[in-house]
Amino acid sequence: MRVGVVQSWLGSRYLSFWKAYLQALGVEVVYPKTGPKLPLPPPIQQVVSEVLSLKNEPVDYLLLPDVQLGVEAQRGTPPLWLVDLAASLDQLISGLPPALVVPAELSPEVVGLAAQIGQSLVKNPMLVRRALERTKGYLAPSYKAPLQAGTHLVGLIAQPMLTQEGEWLQTLRTGLEAQGLSLFLADRPPAELRQEGAHLGLGLELPTDLEAAGMHRYLLRLGKVQALLYVHDPEYLPLPAPLRRALRKTPPSKPWRMVGLEADWSRVGLELSRGRAG
Template identity: 30%
Template sequence: MKVGLLESRAARLGGYWAAYLKELGVEIVTPSLPDAEALALGQESLKGESLPVQLALGRILALDGVDAVLMPQWAPVQGDAWSEALGELLSRRISGLPNMIPVPDGGEGLESAAAEVGLRLSQNAGGVRLALERARIHAAGPRQEMPPLSVASRVTVGVIGPRTLLAEDVLGGELRAALDALGLHAVYSHELPLPEVLKRAERMQGADTAPAGERELFGAVSMLSGKGAVRGLIFAAPARDGASHAAVQRLAAQQHKPSMVITVDAGEAEAGTGSWPELEAFRDRITLGAAARAAAPEGSA
């Protein structure tokens, strides 16, 4: 049986699912196109949808001859139908897609979900139990450490946005390059240690019922806004993603530090029109403020 594993730099447990499928003896198929070509393919088919959706579709279309596709679930925000039912919605919009199986990207139900998937793919209960035992070592995902909050001669900004945007170089790489060119040291929300992010998210009003993506964004903002080295906050949302844009707008409105919201569109960036001139003004705002504080005479107010 050939099974496609939807590649995603945003998925935390891609290594777990790859190891599990290998232990099951399933043939794993990965996309045959580079990310930039997969994105372009998805944009042709779903012109009006957000970048992460277009990229996911392009990667699925680049899977050759698969019987099913495992799709690590995204952390949704309020009103985000795509994250909650990506495979189902894609199948409604695009005919002829393979059978798509959503799988968790962590959490307490990971192993039970993996067992169900294993039985569905192999029909071998003994093989599933053995595969679960051997793949368990990967279930914690990669270890994350707190990224450096300061770099010599650079002012630090926190960049907050959906993991599905910032973790993908083909989507967030242009923003990363723009911030670097402006001489800013950017600390990205998806690079923060998730356990600490989720612990901070417990302070969120209505945390018990808030969507997972909202908790991640809130926890990341809470961590970065409290750091003295972080002079400003940039909130990023993918183009044509109203739910994510609304989520970061709500968070930006609550901040006391200098903040701004930007929209990221890979198509515009590739065409040379996605340079975000507003970032330069924001850089000057927080850099001049930091320079003024550093130059103030000792003992001055």
């Protein structure tokens, strides 16, 4: 039995448990290699490339994250990429292995789902119990703030899938550094950022929308952050509409820019360094 895992798309938040648990079950965990590139924005291209690589291995299952933690939008129609990675990939790539969809966050409540998935994979209740006993310690919520340094800090507000280290984030960081600026990521646990977002009273439902709004509230009041960068892509990873309306109604007190996924980051950095907004 071989299960492929994607390392992008918030992989750093949930894979520590699932890798250990699957291995304790005797399941082979398969990691993506460099896959073919498609004409897609870099963050989308990254996860698609990983999945194409895993499909070609091949694997029996794909372990994919539910970034909305089981919450469904009751108002509006968010882009599929924002709410259902498995369905988005199925639309783009034919013949994918079945998906094992798990929350993109760890907590003790995941034990029940883990037991169900384990039983479906190995058909051995005793092995499943032993594997859970050995690995359930990984389910304790933990957060390690990213190590960040530099001066002239620019805070990033975006859907959290964009804040994980990777090629796209490094390209953004390099572009800002060319203008003497340093990228700064909100250094608070996701749950705290969601609480921050809820305090804005924007009526947001989806956890990632609340987290993005929380980044805005937190970074706006953080004195050492001198400018704000909002990344909004309406097709794949939009910022919540109520937050964008709030920005138009009451612009931030710091220099700020709202741009798409494929902006010229050096130029954006130049505009921020000159104090331009909008």
